[in-house]
Amino acid sequence: MLGFVLRAAITALALWVASQLLDGLHFASNGKLVLAAVLLGVVNAIVRPIAFILTLPITVVTLGLFMFVLNAAMIGLVAWLVPGFTISGFWTAVGGAIIVGLVSWAASSVIGDKGRVERFGARR
Secondary structure (H helix, E strand, O other): OHHHHHHHHHHHHHHHHHHHHOOOOEEOOOOHHHHHHHHHHHHHHHHHHHHHHHHHHHHOOOOOOOHHHHHHHHHHHHHHHHOOEEEHHHHHHHHHHHHHHHHHHHHHEOHHHHHHHHOOOOOO
C-alpha cells in the first residue's frame, strides 16, 4: 500500500510540474490533481498494457516513437475521465507525457522498491 501511495505522490508531482511548464494543461484544484495522479496509475496498470499490445506493430515500425503517442493518449484518457483536468491539444498531451515520464523517472530513481530514499555512492 505504501508503494502505491508513493507512486501516486510521484505522479502527482510530475503532473504538477507538467502543468507549471505547459500552458495548455490545467487542474481546477489540488484534489483534481491527486485524483488524476491516482487514476493515471490505474490507467497505466490496466489500459496501457492492452493498448501497447494492440499497437505493437506500429510501435516497431516507428522504432518506439509511437510510445509518445500512447503515453499522451493515456494522459488524454485521464483528462477525459476527470472533470477539472483539461488539456488543450495533442501536442500538449505529448509534452505532458514526456514531462511526466522524466519527472517520474527521476523521482523513482531516488526512491527504492521499499519506499526508502536510496543513497548513491561508490562501493568500496
